Amino acid sequence: MSIMLDGPATTQARPAPEDDRPGRTSGSLIKIVLLGLTVAIAVWAAFPLAENRAWTGLAVLTATTAGLLYLYLTPRHIPLKYLAPGTILLILFQVFPVLYTASTAFTNFGDGHRGSKDEAVVAIQAASVTQVPGSQQYALTVATTGDPATGPLVFLITDPATRQVSAGDADGLKAVPGGDVTVGSTGRVTSASGYTVLTAGQAGLRSAEITALAVPTPGGAIRSSGLSRAYEGRAGRTYDGGCDCIRDTTTGRTWTADESAGAFVDAGGERLAQGWKVTIGFGNFTRVLTDPAIAGPFLRTLVWNFGFAIASTGGTFVLGLLLAMALHSPRVQGRTAYRVLLVLPYAMPSFAMLLVWRDMFNTDFGLINNLFGSDVDWFGGSASARLAVILVQLWLGYPYMFLVATGALQAIPRELAEASRIDGASAWGGFRRITLPLLMVALTPLLISSFAFNFNNFNAIYLTTEGAPFPADNPANGATDLLITYTYRIAFGGGGAQYGYAAAISIFIFLIVAVVSAISFRRTRHLEEVHS
């Protein structure tokens, strides 16, 4: 890397005198605009980072921006100028998500384990505040003894029975003499001497303080319920830092923090719903390997998954190539019209088409059974459902293969075919020995990417059969399930969203696809070496 960077740098003292060439100014102008935009984006991104005190993020942002400005304002480091945009995009959109997924796989992140422990404690306590039995609700006016924006807050509450007004703050309640206040028809105080009544707009700006203010009373505390009512409430559960546990104030039952599970658990093993995110090491990975719901039907699903990907890729390739060859012949009239028609399925949004195909396979109302007068329960049987999804993929996918094969065929000189014919090769022999190998050099990488795409073709299954048919005794794994739809159901179906678990599963799928792709690319290289 360093050699590459140093090399051109020495030769780059040259461009400076070229400054007064025409076109140079517009180039600088574009550069100024682009750099300005970069700085603008950086400034825009800096505010939320500073607001959330994400200092590391802010430091990375500043360093990157400064680095970019330096890079493009100095005449040196030419290769780096070309590499930088791509590298930054690669880091942002490839490396970062992959690292994030990998790090999530080691946590229990998911429903019930999203935030920090402090957030869980706050949530538990807030959820346990109930109105003190037998107490009443008060009409509330939020006021202050000082400036509306910053002065100390006071709750002016009116007892609904006696119309007695009291002023409450964090120190407690004290009665306000009747002569000092005016009480409106709803029971709310409209003005009071010594206090400034806050309007809803002013109170809205101090929302967090109002929600946090609890006026202590013998039975609990008076809290606001909105801006016009207050109630006397008591927290049923409180956090005790000494035992690191949650205690129920009435029954005395305790739930102790379990840092390995990220939840408060009682002696009987029962946990509170609100938990927090913790690192659980390889827990998710061992769960993938040991879960009988995964291990049991895994092999069957994997085999079908390969079958689906190979049939989808191979089928579309063969069909697309046949059509491309037929239309490649100069004897065909109106080739352009045919080509346009054949590409149509590719031009339609596949999401909508998948749903249309699903309805066409409906047993009673579907077009296919109606057209052929048949009564096939397409998605009801394993074989027919598998055939159906592959047929849909064939229809959706062949135009792509047709397009690329047409392009590749046109790139092969016709003289080669003619020469082989003169040498006595049959049409088939010429195709097999000359045309196909040349085609494969161009198409194999596309076939590999198509295979990798179909291997994880979530929509193809999820929008048609949704994995059906399911065996009566196993609702978790259906006959047309791919690994991706199957694991999606396991990670997000039963126990709510389990992002950590899902991340671990996706790493396993990534490994499978990576191995397959690596082997294929290795074989492609052999192919290229043979024919180049």
Place this chain on the structure above:
Amino acid sequence: MRIRAAGAAAALTCALALTGCGGGDAGPTTGASAETPKGELLIWADDKRAAALQPFAEKFGAENGVTVKVQAISKDQQTTFVTASQQGSGPDVTVGAHDWIGNLVQNGAIDPVQLSADQAAGLNPNALKAVTFNGQTYGVPYAMENLALIRNTDLAPKAPATIEELVAEARKAKTPEKLCLQVGQKGDAYHLYPLYSSAGGYLFGTSADGGYDPKDLGVGKPESVKAFQKIATLGEKGEGALKRSITGENSIATFTSKKCAFLVSGPWAIADVKKAGIKYDISPVPGFQGGQPARPFLGVQTFYVATKGKNKALAQEFVTNYVTTPDLAVALYAAEPRPPALTAAFDQVKGKDADLEKFVTAGKDGLPLPAVPEMAAIWDPFGKAEAAVVGGADPTSTITAAGKAISAAIK
């Protein structure tokens, strides 16, 4: 070199200018504007309700001197809300179904509300029960919905009292399909539940405080096996009243094209039925002869106060003291005709809309949709077991396997 320096200067100027603008946006502290700063309230709702809420949000804003914004979230509102709340960019108030409560509470996303005795008394008791979770009220309900039997009165003049009667009527009507009750390849626990409960099945037992007890799972128990044996008699190998080919996408359309005389659906289906010009009537979903009453699930649309909202005091004020007024409930009814949960609002609109009363009657025996987080584990296995049994699989082994799958997911 001169041009480079100019470039650097321009970039810096640009940056400084933007800093200025950004500062203005970031907070009220810079005080560039002359008007007094206002509190702001952000409400999330789905597309239809967002439009209906807008005028009331503006009214509330004008009355209280605050800015109220309504944002339409068209898809995956619950997940979006939980994720956005967690990272601090969520709303102050969100509108959604009551069965979200369990998940929202376990993620610390919503706060309980404290209703006064008068406010609580003004709400339909079933709706209030639905939003009560672990003894706390988690939101203010405004509309209810439940399934009913909608029938084409030209094809079937008489409302069937039992499902057996319904099948006989359908046979007489000679329609291609007997009953439009959506099943599909994955089944549909929500639409099956009236029949399942009539046949004696249950999902969760009841705990001491009247809520659902997730530890007592009814799926896989002998009662559920018996219930599914009864349901199997209606399936494709039996009467053919329940079919996997009837799905959520085609059930209403099949009814409106007169291919079946009976449709099991909710208030949302009425608009399509009216548009098709079909003479219809609404009655409770019938149960099995000699069975228990068919209990549809009650769904309750609710306003929630977000825990991580920036303006909770205002959000509490809006939800507890403003949503509980009839005007808003009537306007939301006009946006989508579901029975209002507020008794005063319901009385206002029921005279104009006879269907409302019929839907409420159909939901008289209804059970609130369980809001416990464990319910998430039920839908998929239960639905698939239904689809398998309707397709002719053995009820005993199917439902036992479903029960095992559910209890494995719950633990």
